[in-house]
Amino acid sequence: MNEPTPYRRSAGQEVAAVEVHHPAPITPAHTAPLVPVQPVTIPAVASVVLPDGRVVTGYAMEPAKPEPVATKPAVSRTAVNIALGGIGFGAVCGGLFLLTAFITALTALITQLIILAAVIFGGWVAVQVFSASGHSGGNTFNIRKAVFKRNHFNG
Known part of the structure; x- marks a missing residue:
């Protein structure tokens, strides 16, 4: 019963059906006919x-001439503009730094002048108030001895 067949299969084995797929031919695309x-x-x-x-x-043939290629600059304009902007900003920052230093120095000078004027003027006022001996001439009134009657001053 289990004798080998010429195809090396046992006698009780069935062979499955084999399906063969053939590729479908590709049809060429239809192009418009060339008109000479x-x-x-x-x-x-x-x-x-x-x-x-x-x-x-x-026939003599002219060699094919390539189309002229637009020449590109070595560096893009955007990069140049950014670089110039950075240089300008750096110059402005340096100027602003000098300007703030100048304003600070000017503020300190004005403050010192105001303090000096206050000291000098205050000293002059103090000398005027506390030095009564230097006053000469004019009339001196002793108000404590004056009498006021009916809105008249009798001195």
């Missing part, structure tokens, strides 16, 4: 004699 365009002028026929004596005849 006649050149405006017929180019001149040129003949060239080779060193071994053969003559080659054909």
Whole structure:
């Protein structure tokens, strides 16, 4: 019963059906038919004699000229503008630093002048108040002895 078959399978084994898939052919895309365009002028026929004596005849072709490429600057304008802005900002900051230093010094000078004026003026006022001996001339009234009657001053 279990005798091998010519395909090396046992006698009781079944063979499954094999499905074969064939790829579908790709249809080419339909393109518009090419319409031959006649050149405006017929180019001149040129003949060239080779060193071994053969003559080659054909149309002269102009070499293909590449389209001009726009030249780019080595450094972009944006980078240049940013750099110049940074330099300008640095210059302004230095000037602002000097300006604040100048304002601080001027404020200190004005403060010292005000204090000096207050000391001098206060000293002058103190000398005027406390030195009664230097006063000469004029009338001196002793108000304590004066009598006021009916809005009249009798001195």
